[in-house]
Amino acid sequence: MPVSGRLRxxxxxxxxxxxxxxxxxxxxxxxxxxxxxxxxxxxxxTLYRRHADGLFAFLQQYARDRMVAEEILQDTLLAVxxxxxxYAGRSGVRTWIFGIARRQAHNRLRNQEPRxxxxxxxxxxxxxxxxxxxxxxxxxxxxxxxDAFAVLAPHHREMLALAFAARLPHREIAEVLGVPVGTVxxxxxxxxxxxxxxxxxxxxxxxxx
Amino acid sequence: MSGDxxxxxxxxxxxxxxxVLDPSERTTIExxxxxxxxxxxxxxxxxxxxxxxxxxxxxxxxxPSVVRAALTRAALAPQAPPVRRRDVRFAAELLxxxxxxxxxxxxxxxxxxxxxxxxxxxxAGHGSGATVLSLVAPLIAVAGVAGVYGPERxxxxxxxxxxxxxxxxxxxxxxxxxxxxALTLAVAASAVLRLVATEVGLVDxxxxxxxxMTLLLALSLVLAMWIGPNxxxxxxxxxxxxxxxxxxxxxxxxxxLAARMQEVWATSPGTVAVTFALVATAxxxxxxxxxxxGGRLRPVAW
Numbered sequence: 001m002p003v004s005g006r007l008r009x010x011x012x013x014x015x016x017x018x019x020x021x022x023x024x025x026x027x028x029x030x031x032x033x034x035x036x037x038x039x040x041x042x043x044x045x046t047l048y049r050r051h052a053d054g055l056f057a058f059l060q061q062y063a064r065d066r067m068v069a070e071e072i073l074q075d076t077l078l079a080v081x082x083x084x085x086x087y088a089g090r091s092g093v094r095t096w097i098f099g100i101a102r103r104q105a106h107n108r109l110r111n112q113e114p115r116x117x118x119x120x121x122x123x124x125x126x127x128x129x130x131x132x133x134x135x136x137x138x139x140x141x142x143x144x145x146x147d148a149f150a151v152l153a154p155h156h157r158e159m160l161a162l163a164f165a166a167r168l169p170h171r172e173i174a175e176v177l178g179v180p181v182g183t184v185x186x187x188x189x190x191x192x193x194x195x196x197x198x199x200x201x202x203x204x205x206x207x208x209x
Numbered sequence: 210m211s212g213d214x215x216x217x218x219x220x221x222x223x224x225x226x227x228x229v230l231d232p233s234e235r236t237t238i239e240x241x242x243x244x245x246x247x248x249x250x251x252x253x254x255x256x257x258x259x260x261x262x263x264x265x266x267x268x269x270x271x272x273p274s275v276v277r278a279a280l281t282r283a284a285l286a287p288q289a290p291p292v293r294r295r296d297v298r299f300a301a302e303l304l305x306x307x308x309x310x311x312x313x314x315x316x317x318x319x320x321x322x323x324x325x326x327x328x329x330x331x332x333a334g335h336g337s338g339a340t341v342l343s344l345v346a347p348l349i350a351v352a353g354v355a356g357v358y359g360p361e362r363x364x365x366x367x368x369x370x371x372x373x374x375x376x377x378x379x380x381x382x383x384x385x386x387x388x389x390x391a392l393t394l395a396v397a398a399s400a401v402l403r404l405v406a407t408e409v410g411l412v413d414x415x416x417x418x419x420x421x422m423t424l425l426l427a428l429s430l431v432l433a434m435w436i437g438p439n440x441x442x443x444x445x446x447x448x449x450x451x452x453x454x455x456x457x458x459x460x461x462x463x464x465x466l467a468a469r470m471q472e473v474w475a476t477s478p479g480t481v482a483v484t485f486a487l488v489a490t491a492x493x494x495x496x497x498x499x500x501x502x503g504g505r506l507r508p509v510a511w
Contacts, residue, residue: 041280045272056269061262070270077279145261164262169229185220192258 029093037084054166061161075104095175148198156191226255307382331405338402339417346418347425350391351445354384381495420476427487434494
């Protein structure tokens with residue numbers, strides 16, 4: 001299925017080579033942003049409906065509080081409304097909106113949780129090969145995992161929320177975070193390892209060897 | 210297909226669990242999973258994480274409520290003006306904004322001086338209109354530019370000092386305004402003189418002052434941007450007194466100096482070229498941030 005030729009050239013990724021319409025390069029979204037830029041409130045509502053599920057899922061998991069997530073959602077729409085004229089088409093509309101949402105979340109959560117990113121090289125020891133840990137996580141109760149999720153460091157929670165709550169492809173996560181796709185994949189492994197450690201600390205699974 | 214010797218899609222399992230792969234990639238991975246127990250195990254881990262991440266998931270608020278809340282906030286809390294692109298609209302807005310900041314005395318003084326000049330030229334008669342205008346019009350323009358810039362003359366200086374618009378650009382905008390005003394005044398004066406004293410044509414009258422006025426203004430603009438408005442005004446006044454002296458003092462009106470002055474302060478291809486070069490320099494200077502160095506000097510007695 002032919003997708004937007006201009007943007008396809010920029011993102012020659014096998015992930016979008018076929019199949020359903022890729023929301024990251026949707027022409028409809030670009031048109032909507034253009035209308036928001038000239039003050040069309042209905043276009044803002046439509047744009048929101050198109051991305052509400054992923055956006056709110058991401059914010060809920062990242063903020064771990066429905067009220068806070070709704071506030072950040074408002075902040076995000078306000079920022080989209082005010083900066084739509086600055087959208088230059090360098091990234092997809094969806095990654096642009098998620099980038100805004102992420103900044104708004106950082107602004108609002110900054111005082112609650114000091115953000116500390118680990119050096120990726122230090123955590124590189126995480127074993128990507130499947131092992132007993134995977135089985136352990138799979139066997140833990142969902143609720144237990146959700147509890148562990150709540151105590152994760154914000155940057156780990158952010159990775160998992162972007163990948164599994166918002167369901168962004170790794171290529172788009174890379175765009176939102178401004179890092180290479182390989183870094184996204186390794187950070188995701190570290191986030192999962194952190195989740196496992198959180199489960200182990202709470203006695204749900206055995207300590208990783 | 211055997212699980213041995215094939216490439217494990219380890220990196221794609223997380224996206225498979227998230228459900229973001231397209232059908233063909235999904236099929237490839239599913240084919241591999243039927244034959245590879247280690248990838249099945251790895252996928253189980255990702256699937257559990259994916260499910261947990263989505264666990265306490267509530268529906269997003271409705272579009273009307275969120276959009277209304279956001280737009281209400283937009284209306285209640287006006288944002289700081291965005292940094293505008295430097296385009297034609299920006300230039301027009303800058304000119305309009307600066308128009309309000311130029312003090313009325315600059316406009317009034319200019320029109321009074323020009324009116325006196327017209328009266329004097331008309332009274333003298335005998336074709337002296339061109340000479341009088343060529344002496345007065347440039348001075349009005351330069352004095353106007355000097356009178357619209359600098360901390361001592363600036364009603365909104367504190368506000369301007371903290372904006373992102375370069376002071377040099379502000380000076381350029383105001384010089385444009387003053388130049389336009391002086392140009393209009395001088396054209397009007399020429400038309401009046403043409404009506405009063407019919408012996409000189411309108412075009413000759415305009416040519417008499419247009420070249421000198423633009424040249425002197427461009428020179429003083431570059432000096433004002435480069436060094437400061439006070440130095441600029443001083444240099445322009447000195448040059449102009451020299452010019453007036455060669456016209457008005459009989460002992461100086463013949464000889465080398467007077468000839469040079471006639472060449473320099475005239476509308477000729479040479480002076481036009483120099484004027485354009487100076488204006489280009491002023492435009493280049495206006496892109497530099499910061500203030501002219503002499504901006505804090507006390508004003509010269511004038």
